[in-house]
Amino acid sequence: MTTLTYQRPTSLREALETGGSDGARFVSGGTDLMVQRRSGRSGTENLVSLRRVEELAGIDWKNDQLRIGAAVPLAGIGADQRIARDFPALAQAIAALGSVQIRNVATLGGNLCNASPAADTAPALLAYEARIEIANTGGTRTVGLDEFFTGPGSTVLQPGELLTAILLDARQSAGSAFMRLGRVRMDLAIASAAALVEIEDNRCTHARVAVGAVAPTPLRLSAVEEILEGKAPDGPTLAKAQAAVDALISPISDLRASARHRRRITPVLVARALEAAISMATGDAQ
Amino acid sequence: MSSLRHVGTSPPRPEGGDKVGGRARYIHDITVPGMLHGAIRYSDHAHARIRRIDTSRAEALPGVRAVITAFNTPEIIIGFMGDNPVLKKDKVRQFRDELAAVAAEDAETARAAAELIEVEYEPLPGVFSVEEALAEGAPLIHETDRRGKPLSSNRLPLIFGHDSGDLAAGETAAAFVAEGSFSTPLIQQSCMGTAGALAEFDSNGNLTITAKTQIPFLAQRDFTKAMASLGLKGCSVRVVVPTLGGGFGTGLDTHVYEYISILLAWRTGKPVRVLYNREQEFAYLSPRQSTESRVRQGCDKQGRLTFRSVEVVQDNGAYASWGATYPSVMLLPTTSLYRVPAVRFRSDIVYTNNTYCQAMRGYGNPEVTLGIESTLDELAELSGIDPLEIRRINCNQPGEVTPMGLKVGTCGLAECLDRAGERSAWSEKRGQGRATSRGIGISSLIHVGGGGKIYRSDGSGIILKLDDYGVVHVNYGGVEMGQGLHSAISLMVADGLGVKPSSVIVNQTDTATCPWDVGTHASRGAFMAGNAALKACAKLRARLFEWAPRVYGDLVAENIKRARRRDGDFDPGFTEELLAKLTPGQFELLDGELFPHGETGLPPLEDAPWLKVDLGRFLRAVHFPRAGGAGTVFTEEAFYEPATELPDWEKGYGNMSASYTYGCQAIEVEVDQETGQVTVLKLVSALDVGRVLNPQTLKGQVYGGIAQGLGYALYEEVKTEGGRVLNPGFTDYKLPTASEMAFPIELEFVETDDASGPFGAKGVGEPGLVPTAPAMANAIQDAIGVRIRDLPITPEKILDALAARDGA
Incomplete structure (x- = not known):
């Protein structure tokens, strides 16, 4: 018989101390980890639950700065009116992720730490230039989300370290959107894209574009952003941006889709996310 | 009979409350005192000789009560062709071949012990497609038949054919001919309740088995045969059926796991239960057969069909279940869907080292209806006749006798076509949506509605x-x-x-309290x-x-x-x-x-x-x-006992059912030409059901069939590589969910009051699934001008077809 230990610390300090022990693994919603355990892909037998850790549980605003605790269930973030207004791409990504039941237990921190290249919230958070707060027994540090992922299933987190919060700055004049495709609605993304733009006097002053499921990690597409910035957000610019996507991604073929198919649809998703973001940004300006 | 007071009304189902309230007892809920848990050790190879099986480590594990292999257990061979030994002795022919089984005090110990069994193999080259299996010099999957007579081919010795009318004359008379190759995938029945069995013997050697079966009495017959091998000839076999969470054809054969529960119970003297979880169900339970077919038919200038030819090849996998006999039902649409004066049918059923297949709802019917209804649309286009109109022109009529000898009693197909055409606004929509990538398609169906005689008694x-x-x-x-x-x-x-x-x-x-019934299949x-x-x-x-x-x-x-x-x-x-x-x-x-x-x-x-x-x-x-x-x-x-005939399968002739169910579905779709995504806008189903018995239950049957048909058309496929299932679970095997079914479905029921049916009713279990995929293929063709002949119709295939058309 195999035994499983399950501990439920209530403070960050306690969590860091428990989680630092050998073979321990932090678990939040468990919607990825428990599936991996059952299929034998994770042998973790020593789980440290983050669900009762107070410091990880809140959604806090300071002016336009948002701090989302790592263990907040996605359903809670998706239901937040101000997040839906200021970070619509994140709300759209959460709405596309799993089922109601999954969103009731899965957390934003868990979605990022699982580090799936297809993580639905990652492209949206990349477009918002989210920063990640990391704690260890020595203190906290902050990294940009674009530096957080190091490969499929791996991040910059060191053993015993904990992702404590996701930090976001709202850009009130921006428009943003998220698009994704699966084989059916409830599926891992076969490709996803998020875009954020600011438009002034029919000129794109700021652009952020990110994609998912088409590279070893969720990916910012800086070259596409450069094509957009300083240009009129019109058909020819969008066509150029769409055409630039292919060279930036490195999709694989798997059971969900072929690399060739991902190469065909990703530029389309990027263009559609941009169109939706532009329409929102220009709508706001009027 | 008294008057009709309750037939036609929708009181709640008698068992509905217990199911919703968690009181219904599925096989997973049934435990008995002293019960042991069984686990099975499966093959590590798709094709290999077995050199040695060492069970010593498994036997030494605390909590293990018995380990059985072919070397310490009487031989039992199952399947109607007698080709499937319960425990394999000489060689394995597929990844799910059973080498050994364990009974233990808990399920986890049983599983752990099964993994401790060491097997030495001598790998053999495998064949994983029909082409490989039929190639010159291909390795033989079965070297001998059940009587020990050497075999020379991987072709199953099952002949289903049909020739009627003058095919050459039909070809000559045809002003237009359409022809195409079609393929359908291996799919999982995906019952909500997974499989399992609980076997127990009393001290007189009488067996009671609680089994997830659709054929309690044929199962009783199979198990009784097996009892003789255990020296229990003359002892009774009682088959009890628990609440089932879906059957869809998975209960049409007896299964190796059932015999393993019997063998373990016999060996230990304790009740033994074997259960499958979802992953095991995907990896170790037989799916629907995959097929490749070639369909050719022609019509004259007025659109009247002059001939039809259908050739089908089935990848049967390593052993024969009743599912090998899909061609028996393929004969129905081939010979009798629309009026065709000359018909030819050929089928080839081929052993491979892939997972062996079994029955599923529709049983060969959707496989060939796809090709028939797709090429019929092509004939409509060639002849310049509207697709709905060409179906009316060739529509089956009440009282006709079809080339297969089917005596059509009532036939509501004409009315079904009219109602589906009206409800779907066919004439406004067909051929009008190309600019917006919208299209509409239709497909008809015929299925047995009054039983289906495939056994000496129906x-x-x-x-x-x-x-x-x-x-x-x-x-x-x-x-x-x-x-x-x-x-x-x-x-x-x-x-x-x-x-x-x-x-x-x-x-x-x-079986101890109910009189004999051949099984709940064939609608x-x-x-x-x-x-x-x-x-x-x-x-x-x-x-x-x-x-x-x-x-x-x-x-x-x-x-x-x-x-x-x-x-x-x-x-x-x-x-x-x-x-x-x-x-x-x-x-x-x-x-x-x-x-x-x-x-x-x-x-x-x-x-x-x-x-x-x-x-x-x-x-x-x-x-x-x-x-x-x-x-x-x-x-x-x-x-x-209905007054029907057991057909002559080689000639494809015989009135196998007391009545025939007809119907059609019209589907409206929108296709995203940049991503290949298909969105269903509306589906109309019209079905000649004879008489509506319970409107709510009937709707449930048709909605369920449409959901499965939608999965078959667009999403579902068990993927294999070298005989191994690559997607054994719902992570990568996609069923439509409520999100995919979020389009209006309109159901029309035509009541033809068939004299053979109780209160005039016909069977309706399977038809819902049959026309969905061909109607979808026809709708997509109408929307974007490309025809997909290969299920499931994925976005990838649509984009490939669009690129091929545009010469990209």
């Missing part, structure tokens, strides 16, 4: 037993598996006998149960009415006495001599109340409610006669 027995309180207990050998059979039985018995549906209890299916459950029930009801009513004159007068006299007690001046308005003159033919039973009818001289019932006698009271009076003497109890049985 019969069904039933026992109706009345208790002392007016409740009818029904013992029927068919299986409720979620389709609503018990609801249909309760309504039909209610109207057939004259009681309320709530007074009809359908008991658990059990036959409600049709057979209803016909058998009506026969038994007629006998029961005759006996009840025969007894009525002896006690009825006394019971009414009591009613009158009671009325007088309340009202001293009460006058019934007739003399009690009239009651004494009543004859058996002057009684009626309705909603559990017995009363006189016809010319009796008695006042009308509405003026004389005291003439009504509660059935329970009547039964007690008959059971315990006040005048003394012997009373009686009421139990009646009936066996219904």
Whole structure:
């Protein structure tokens, strides 16, 4: 018989101390980890639950700065009116992720730490230039989300370290959107894209574009952003941006889709996310 | 039969509350004292000789009670071709081949022990496609047949064919010819309730097995044969069917895991349960066969079909289940969907080292309807005739005899086409949506509606037993598996006998208490149960009415006495001599109340409610006669055997069903030409059901069929590589969910009142699934001008086809 230990610390300090022990693994919603355990892909037998850790549980605003605790269930973030207004791409990504039941237990921190290249919230958070707060027994540090992922299933987190919060700055004049495709609605993304733009006097002053499921990690597409910035957000610019996507991604073929198919649809998703973001940004300006 | 009071209404299903409330007992809920848990060790190779099996480490594990292999257990060979040993001795032929099994005190120990079994193999080259299997010099999967006669090919010796009319003349007469190659995937039946069995022996060697089966009596026959191998000849086998979470064809054969539970129970002397979880169900349970077909048909300038040729090749996998005989049903649409004067059918069923396949809803019908309905659309385009119109031109007619010898009784296909055309706004939409990538497509279907004779009997027995309180207990050998059979039985018995549906209890299916039934397949459950029930009801009513004159007068006299007690001046308005003159033919039973009818001289019932006698009271009076003497109890049985023929399969000829169900579906879609995504906008189904028994249950059957049809058309596929299943779970095997079904579905039911059916009803279990994929392919073609002939129609295939058309 195999035994499983399950501990439920209530403070960050306690969590860091428990989680630092050998073979321990932090678990939040468990919607990825428990599936991996059952299929034998994770042998973790020593789980440290983050669900009762107070410091990880809140959604806090300071002016336009948002701090989302790592263990907040996605359903809670998706239901937040101000997040839906200021970070619509994140709300759209959460709405596309799993089922109601999954969103009731899965957390934003868990979605990022699982580090799936297809993580639905990652492209949206990349477009918002989210920063990640990391704690260890020595203190906290902050990294940009674009530096957080190091490969499929791996991040910059060191053993015993904990992702404590996701930090976001709202850009009130921006428009943003998220698009994704699966084989059916409830599926891992076969490709996803998020875009954020600011438009002034029919000129794109700021652009952020990110994609998912088409590279070893969720990916910012800086070259596409450069094509957009300083240009009129019109058909020819969008066509150029769409055409630039292919060279930036490195999709694989798997059971969900072929690399060739991902190469065909990703530029389309990027263009559609941009169109939706532009329409929102220009709508706001009027 | 009394009048139609409950048939056609939608009371809640009798078992519905228990299912929703968690009270229903599925195989997973059933445990018995002392029960052990079984686990199976499967092959590590798709094709290999077995050199050695070492079970010593498994046997040493604490909690393990028995480990069985072919080397320490009597040989049992299963399958109707006799090609599948329960425990493999000489070689393995697929990844799911069973090498050993363990019984242990808990499931985890059993699984761990199964993994500790060491097997040495000598790998053999495998064949993983029909082409490889039929190639010159291909390795043989079975070297000998069941009698030990050497085999020379991987082709199964099963011949299904058909030739009728003058094919050459049909070709000559054709002004237009359409031809195409089509393929359909391996798919999983995906029952919500996964498989399992619980076997137990009593001390006399009698076996009781609780099994997830659709064929309790054929299973009893199979298990009885196996008992002889265990030295238990003459002992009884009792098959009990628990609540099933779906069948869809998975219960049409007996399965190795069932025999393993029997062998382990026999070896340990303890009850043993074997269960499959979802991943095991995907990896170790037989899916639907994949097929490749070539369809060619032609029509004259007026659109009348002049010939049709269908050739099918099935990848059967390593062993033969009844699913190998899909061509028996492929013959239906091939010969008898629309009127075709010359028809040719050929089939090849081929062993490979892939997972072996079994039955699934539709049983070969959707596989060939895809090609027939797709090429029919192509003929419509070539001849310049609207696709709905070409279907009307060739529409089957009531009373016709088809090239297969099917005697079509009622046929509502013409009305189905009209109603589907109207409800889908066909004439406004067809060919009009190209600019917006919208399209509409249609496909018809034929299926057996009055049983399907594929065995020497297609019969069904039933026992109706009345208790002392007016409740009818029904013992029927068919299986409720979620389709609503018990609801249909309760309504039909209610109207057939004259009681309320709530007074009809359908008991658990059990070979010890129910009479023989061939199985719940071929859309036959409600049709057979209803016909058998009506026969038994007629006998029961005759006996009840025969007894009525002896006690009825006394019971009414009591009613009158009671009325007088309340009202001293009460006058019934007739003399009690009239009651004494009543004859058996002057009684009626309705909603559990017995009363006189016809010319009796008695006042009308509405003026004389005291003439009504509660059935329970009547039964007690008959059971315990006040005048003394012997009373009686009421139990009646009936066996219904439809007047059908077991076809000659080589000739593809014989009237296999008592009636035929026709229908069609029209689907409207929008295709995203940049991503290949298909969005269904609307689906209209029109089905000739003979008679609606329970509208709600009927809708459920059709909605469910459409959901499965949608999955077959767009999403579902078991992917394999070198014989191994790559997507054993719902992570990578995609079923449509509520999100994919979020389009309007309109259902039309045409009631043709077929003389062979109970209350005129036809079987409706399978048809919902049959026309969905071809209607989808036709709709996508209408939307974007490309035709996909290969299921499932994925976005990837759509973009490939668009790119090929545009020469990209």
